[in-house]
Amino acid sequence: MSTKGKGWWIVLVAGFLIVSAFGWVIFSKYNEYLPYISHDHAAWGSFGSLLSAFITLAGFIITIATLVFLNSQNDWQKKTQGFDWYIKHRQLFMERLKELQATLGEQVRFRNPEKLYEGIFPDHYLEMAGFAHRPRRYEQAGRLLDRVDEKLNALDVATQKTEWNRKDAVRFAVDLIDVSWDLQAEWVGGESDGDIIWNGRNSGVNIYSIDETTARLHLIYDSMLRFGGRPEYEGFKQSPLRFLREALVDAFNRETGELISVVKNSPFLSSLENLLMAVRGIKDINGRQVLPRTYNRLLIAIRSREAVKLLSDAEVVSTICDESSIEASTALEHAQLDEENRDKLTSCLFELDALHIALAYNGIPMDR
Numbered sequence: 578m579s580t581k582g583k584g585w586w587i588v589l590v591a592g593f594l595i596v597s598a599f600g601w602v603i604f605s606k607y608n609e610y611l612p613y614i615s616h617d618h619a620a621w622g623s624f625g626s627l628l629s630a631f632i633t634l635a636g637f638i639i640t641i642a643t644l645v646f647l648n649s650q651n652d653w654q655k656k657t658q659g660f661d662w663y664i665k666h667r668q669l670f671m672e673r674l675k676e677l678q679a680t681l682g683e684q685v686r687f688r689n690p691e692k693l694y695e696g697i698f699p700d701h702y703l704e705m706a707g708f709a710h711r712p713r714r715y716e717q718a719g720r721l722l723d724r725v726d727e728k729l730n731a732l733d734v735a736t737q738k739t740e741w742n743r744k745d746a747v748r749f750a751v752d753l754i755d756v757s758w759d760l761q762a763e764w765v766g767g768e769s770d771g772d773i774i775w776n777g778r779n780s781g782v783n784i785y786s787i788d789e790t791t792a793r794l795h796l797i798y799d800s801m802l803r804f805g806g807r808p809e810y811e812g813f814k815q816s817p818l819r820f821l822r823e824a825l826v827d828a829f830n831r832e833t834g835e836l837i838s839v840v841k842n843s844p845f846l847s848s849l850e851n852l853l854m855a856v857r858g859i860k861d862i863n864g865r866q867v868l869p870r871t872y873n874r875l876l877i878a879i880r881s882r883e884a885v886k887l888l889s890d891a892e893v894v895s896t897i898c899d900e901s902s903i904e905a906s907t908a909l910e911h912a913q914l915d916e917e918n919r920d921k922l923t924s925c926l927f928e929l930d931a932l933h934i935a936l937a938y939n940g941i942p943m944d945r
Contacts, residue, residue, distance in 0.1 A: 595638060670694050670804060677800055681793060684766030685781065693761045696721030697805055721759065722805055725798060728756050732791075733812035741824030747837070750825060753790055754780045760797050770885045772840040773829075784825035784839060786882040788818050819876070823857070826850050826879060843889045848932050849875060852901070855928060859921045862913045867922060871901040895936050902929045 671694075674687045687693060735749055754775050757764075764772075764781025771785040782790045791813045799809045829839040830850045841847060853875040859867045866872055874897055879885055887893050905926050908914075914922065 666698075667694060673800060673804065677797060680796070682766070684764065685762050685793065685797075686765050688761045688763045690761065693721075693801075697801055722801060722807065725756060725759050725801075726810070728752060728759070729794070729798065729810065729812055732756070736791075736813070736818060736821055739820045741820060743824070743828040746821065746824035746828040749821065750782055750784070751775075751837070753782050753787075753794070756794055757781065757790075760794065760801070762794070762797055768840055769882050770841055770843050770846055770888070771882060774838045774840060776836055779840075783882045784829055785822065785879050785885050787821055787825070788813075789882065822879070823853075823876075827854055830854065843885070845891070845894045845932065845935065846885070846888055848928065848935065849878065849888060849894065849897070852925060852928050852932070853879070855921060855925050856901075859914075859918050859925065861918065862915060867908050867912050867914065867918065868901070868904050868925070871904050874900060891936050894932070898929055898932045898936065902926070902933075905929065 671690055674690050674693075678686055732749065732752055735745070738745075750773055754773065757780065762781075764779050766781065768779055769783060771783040773780045773782045773784065781793075795810060795813055802809055827850075830847060853872070856868045856872045856875065861867050877884070878888060878893075878897060905922060909919070909922050909926070912922075
């Protein structure tokens with residue numbers, strides 16, 4: 578019990594001691610000067626006055642002690658109510674996290690719910706009611722929602738870009754992973770082609786389904802905002818993610834180091850990505866796309882996590898290669914190309930031939 582909670586006991590004991598001491602002094606002195614039963618009415622009147630004064634003093638002290646006791650009980654009741662409110666609020670928060678996990682198909686779990694709660698509500702009733710001391714935190718703890726809001730706003734602004742370089746694309750992916758970490762959202766779903774592996778763990782950020790990741794973080798963040806009494810987040814509503822997706826494909830279609838990598842289990846995926854990057858850069862002398870059907874077909878093939886799963890099917894890849902080879906061969910004969918773009922187109926045909934050979938090893942004939 579706190580020092581403040583012991584106050585009424587101290588007052589009660591002190592009052593009892595004062596009354597006892599005062600009574601002992603008064604009655605011992607009276608006994609000293611009047612040690613016999615008197616028949617003098619004046620003496621009894623004096624004794625009555627003395628007794629009345631003592632009772633009045635004792636009653637006053639007892640009244641003060643009672644008031645202090647009742648005030649202490651009232652404070653204790655407020656603390657108890659505050660603690661009960663804290664427990665219920667915390668339980669509701671934990672239940673909401675479980676609902677979010679169910680909504681997300683149990684593909685995400687919240688790694689440290691206690692830390693997440695403390696980050697959003699650092700000064701709740703557990704401390705205010707006097708049941709615990711303020712825990713030690715990092716300097717920025719308690720500003721979780723503000724930090725996440727700043728990061729998401731920066732990411733939302735970045736998605737409006739139509740031109741990306743490799744460094745910016747990788748930085749965007751790392752920042753998305755960072756927001757997931759802030760929200761304690763850990764990916765526990767299955768592994769798919771395109772998943773970014775960060776420091777040996779599947780981050781759940783998929784380069785082919787960036788919109789899936791932003792929608793997931795949006796849902797979690799909105800739920801935290803509502804619990805914190807704030808309006809919902811308005812970002813990530815109109816973002817040209819196609820340009821970002823292509824930039825991520827280009828960025829991760831080469832060696833990235835041990836800290837960050839991308840899952841690519843399909844034997845044809847890297848070749849198709851190389852083909853996409855090559856086709857995108859081939860223009861005729863008027864600046865028009867030379868292989869528009871191939872380019873759009875490849876974009877559709879990598880438009881999402883689920884679409885990329887189909888590229889493990891050799892028949893699907895073979896169909897793409899056949900259609901692309903026909904368009905590329907026709908363009909090589911009829912398109913108006915400068916020497917540089919003609920060389921690029923020839924390289925695309927070599928890439929397609931290599932894919933056909935790989936498909937042949939998987940039982941798909943080159944000429945069907």
